Amino acid sequence: MEVTALLLSRLQFAFTISFHIIFPSFSIGLAAWLTILEALHLATGRPAYRVVFEFWLKIFGVAFGMGVVSGIVMAFQFGTNWEVLARMAGPIQGVLLSYETFTAFFLEASFFGILLFGRSRVPPWFYLFSTAMVALGTTLSAFWIMANNSWMQAPVGYVTENGAFVPTDWGKIIFSPVLWVRFPHMLLASYITGAFCVAATGAWYLLRGKFPAEAHIMLRMGLFLAAILVPIQIFFGHLNGDYIHNLQPTKFAAIEARWHDEQPAGEVLIAIPDAKTATNYFEIKIPVLGSLIGSMSLDSKEVGLTDFPRRDWPPVLIPFFSFRIMVGCGLVMLFLAWVGSYLSVRERLERNRLLLWAIFLSWPLPFIAILTGWFTAEVGRQPWTVYGVLRTVQALTPFLTTRDAAISLVVFCAVYTLIFAFGAHYIHRLLRTGPVGRLAEPAVGAVPNRPMSVVDEPLPANPHHAAPGE
Amino acid sequence: MVWFWVCVLAISVLLYVLLDGFDLGVGILFGLTRDESKRSGMMAAVAPVWDGNETWLVVAGVVLWGAFPVVYATLFSAFYLPLLLMLAGLILRGVAFEFRYKAERMRPVWDLGFAGGSLVAAFIQGLMVGALVEGLPIANGHYTGGEFGWFSPFALICAVGLCLGYTLLGACWLVRKCEGELRESAYRLIPYLSIALLIFLIVVFGYALAENLRVIGRWLERPYLFVFPVIGALAAIVLAVSVRQRRDDLPFYMVSLIFVAAFGTLAISFWPYMIPFSITVEEAAAPHSSLAFMFWGEGLFVFPLMLVYAVVNYTVFRGKVGASSGHYE
Numbered sequence: 001m002e003v004t005a006l007l008l009s010r011l012q013f014a015f016t017i018s019f020h021i022i023f024p025s026f027s028i029g030l031a032a033w034l035t036i037l038e039a040l041h042l043a044t045g046r047p048a049y050r051v052v053f054e055f056w057l058k059i060f061g062v063a064f065g066m067g068v069v070s071g072i073v074m075a076f077q078f079g080t081n082w083e084v085l086a087r088m089a090g091p092i093q094g095v096l097l098s099y100e101t102f103t104a105f106f107l108e109a110s111f112f113g114i115l116l117f118g119r120s121r122v123p124p125w126f127y128l129f130s131t132a133m134v135a136l137g138t139t140l141s142a143f144w145i146m147a148n149n150s151w152m153q154a155p156v157g158y159v160t161e162n163g164a165f166v167p168t169d170w171g172k173i174i175f176s177p178v179l180w181v182r183f184p185h186m187l188l189a190s191y192i193t194g195a196f197c198v199a200a201t202g203a204w205y206l207l208r209g210k211f212p213a214e215a216h217i218m219l220r221m222g223l224f225l226a227a228i229l230v231p232i233q234i235f236f237g238h239l240n241g242d243y244i245h246n247l248q249p250t251k252f253a254a255i256e257a258r259w260h261d262e263q264p265a266g267e268v269l270i271a272i273p274d275a276k277t278a279t280n281y282f283e284i285k286i287p288v289l290g291s292l293i294g295s296m297s298l299d300s301k302e303v304g305l306t307d308f309p310r311r312d313w314p315p316v317l318i319p320f321f322s323f324r325i326m327v328g329c330g331l332v333m334l335f336l337a338w339v340g341s342y343l344s345v346r347e348r349l350e351r352n353r354l355l356l357w358a359i360f361l362s363w364p365l366p367f368i369a370i371l372t373g374w375f376t377a378e379v380g381r382q383p384w385t386v387y388g389v390l391r392t393v394q395a396l397t398p399f400l401t402t403r404d405a406a407i408s409l410v411v412f413c414a415v416y417t418l419i420f421a422f423g424a425h426y427i428h429r430l431l432r433t434g435p436v437g438r439l440a441e442p443a444v445g446a447v448p449n450r451p452m453s454v455v456d457e458p459l460p461a462n463p464h465h466a467a468p469g470e
Numbered sequence: 471m472v473w474f475w476v477c478v479l480a481i482s483v484l485l486y487v488l489l490d491g492f493d494l495g496v497g498i499l500f501g502l503t504r505d506e507s508k509r510s511g512m513m514a515a516v517a518p519v520w521d522g523n524e525t526w527l528v529v530a531g532v533v534l535w536g537a538f539p540v541v542y543a544t545l546f547s548a549f550y551l552p553l554l555l556m557l558a559g560l561i562l563r564g565v566a567f568e569f570r571y572k573a574e575r576m577r578p579v580w581d582l583g584f585a586g587g588s589l590v591a592a593f594i595q596g597l598m599v600g601a602l603v604e605g606l607p608i609a610n611g612h613y614t615g616g617e618f619g620w621f622s623p624f625a626l627i628c629a630v631g632l633c634l635g636y637t638l639l640g641a642c643w644l645v646r647k648c649e650g651e652l653r654e655s656a657y658r659l660i661p662y663l664s665i666a667l668l669i670f671l672i673v674v675f676g677y678a679l680a681e682n683l684r685v686i687g688r689w690l691e692r693p694y695l696f697v698f699p700v701i702g703a704l705a706a707i708v709l710a711v712s713v714r715q716r717r718d719d720l721p722f723y724m725v726s727l728i729f730v731a732a733f734g735t736l737a738i739s740f741w742p743y744m745i746p747f748s749i750t751v752e753e754a755a756a757p758h759s760s761l762a763f764m765f766w767g768e769g770l771f772v773f774p775l776m777l778v779y780a781v782v783n784y785t786v787f788r789g790k791v792g793a794s795s796g797h798y799e
Binding site: 065069072073075076078079080081083084086087088089090091092093094095097098099100101102103105106161164166167168170397398399400401403404407408411412415418419422 | 528543547568617
């Protein structure tokens with residue numbers, strides 16, 4: 001493959017956005033989980049809920065902070081690398097993303113501050129309300145991002161005037177049916193991520209024989225939540241498939257590795273698709289299932305990629321495999337959540353070390369599922385940036401040189417890797433330390449929009465490390 | 471509607487310059503000292519507020535995209551490499567706040583990241599302002615300058631100038647927030663920085679005259695513009711007096727006033743152009759349907775709340791911080 005400014009810009013966008021999405025999806029899930037915990041604490045008065053709450057609040061703070069730092073680049077990247085897209089779609093995408101920034105700021109500014117520093121200063125019901133508002137804020141933030149991306153997947157409510165997309169009907173944009181299946185899909189993915197990370201942490205403590213009371217709460221609640229949410233998520237995944245089937249036939253065909261029209265259509269379980277020859281190697285295929293999945297019928301005709309001109313084909317390998325990895329992760333999570341919940345109800349889970357290990361090791365699954373899901377959605381949309389309207393090759397900054405694109409890709413990779421390494425190390429340290437001690441008492445200097453400062457505890461090994469004059 | 475968003479954008483940019491200006495300036499001063507107690511004092515003086523300050527950059531960025539997409543697209547793609555450096559600098563100095571106190575062996579790295587990141591960000595911002603004043607090569611609403619079209623001696627002078635300006639602002643902030651030796655050394659720096667800034671202004675003016683930049687013609691056409699330099703000069707006088715009398719609060723406001731005067735001069739001498747002498751505000755504005763949609767939510771409600779919040783935040787953290795105290799005090 002030839003190295004061009006286009007390829008490098010796409011890689012850069014993919015890298016930075018993939019890196020970024022890890023943190024918001026985690027923090028959206030955690031915010032919801034914190035709300036549940038705080039509500040339980042208020043209802044039952046059990047102190048363990050409070051301890052678990054404060055423990056996860058610290059981790060939420062770090063994940064939130066990492067999301068903010070890695071998100072700054074996003075606000076600039078559309079303009080630097082995708083000048084034509086920014087110019088044409090600014091009246092719609094710029095507006096949606098400005099709502100995202102304002103919403104996020106509003107959340108950061110007010111209620112998050114109360115969460116971190118206001119426990120002793122506001123009545124308990126208001127503290128719960130603030131927690132819920134933070135959860136609502138992260139949710140709204142996700143909404144605007146999904147509104148923006150869904151418009152790129154299925155543009156509606158606009159006309160093209162003087163080389164720009166002019167919004168004519170915001171109602172259509174905000175209430176687009178595509179948005180309203182994709183937004184819940186993303187939201188559920190975040191909740192499941194939160195649930196699995198919590199359950200895995202609980203399993204980890206139980207395996208090490210630490211913090212049994214707190215670990216018990218984490219494990220049980222995480223698993224129960226996942227047991228309910230994963231099936232709903234699979235249902236929404238199916239609805240997403242329906243919209244792709246109807247509106248993005250090339251993406252659908254790529255995911256299915258279906259090259260030619262079939263009636264009734266089979267479902268390729270696994271294969272190595274080859275776009276050059278438009279065939280699959282080592283194919284394992286179930287007859288008729290493809291029609292059933294695509295159109296809920298036994299004899300529907302399903303379209304293949306060769307119906308479309310080759311220049312409109314998306315890459316097939318990435319959507320095909322990433323979709324299967326996503327579904328695979330989902331099924332494993334469903335299995336773990338159900339078996340785990342069943343054993344947990346039977347009070348047999350905590351003796352089953354094998355399953356505890358499996359649950360502990362499953363924490364990367366929701367992240368992998370989210371990333372591969374996005375790879376499917378975004379790579380499958382190619383060669384379009386705005387589906388059917390603006391090609392990716394046309395959206396690029398026309399005068400961007402390969403050298404500049406290479407420099408920025410390298411710089412962003414280096415900077416992101418550095419902060420990722422430290423952020424991950426930091427979260428790991430918090431998790432390892434476990435739910436001990438209180439929330440760092442708010443220093444005068446700690447502010448709501450500096451979420452990481454709340455977990456600013458000195459290193460236990462060397463408490464005097466920050467002494468002046470050192 | 472266009473007017474409303476011009477104002478929102480102008481307020482956001484001005485707030486960014488003033489607020490992040492002083493904490494970038496403190497970052498530059500941080501690099502000039504080796505004294506650990508001064509360094510902690512400097513960190514403590516900006517730690518509670520820097521993050522909120524940088525929010526205004528992101529706000530300005532997205533408002534620009536939503537309300538003036540043509541300007542967003544043209545400028546951001548034209549300043550490809552400078553923006554990359556600026557972002558890398560801002561990210562590094564941002565994480566340095568968090569990691570400096572957690573690291574031991576790595577601390578020199580984060581110190582370098584903090585000082586270097588601040589300097590780079592300030593330098594690049596000055597460079598971009600300089601390039602804008604001189605005029606970017608733009609034809610038919612598209613940038614045509616190539617990879618280094620923003621580079622010029624004038625832009626370089628402006629880059630140095632903004633570093634000086636931010637450092638002065640930073641020194642005034644330290645005077646205001648700190649005590650003891652740190653405050654004294656900041657006071658000693660202010661006259662030197664002020665004189666350097668004055669020399670810079672003379673050089674810029676001379677250069678603009680010599681090169682016959684279009685902006686000079688604007689000043690001759692619009693003599694009322696001279697009200698801004700007059701405000702700036704008055705502020706400079708008050709600054710000198712307040713430094714002599716060691717009035718801790720005044721210098722920061724006076725330098726801010728000088729910045730406001732400079733900002734006003736530029737903004738009004740460019741009006742109605744948004745990118746000087748090639749793209750006007752009207753040409754750049756998004757369609758009415760976009761501006762109206764933004765207005766009825768974020769414009770009317772969230773933006774005023776953000777301003778109120780910024781005021782509240784600074785009120786909460788008013789007063790001095792201990793010069794030798796540790797983190798976050």
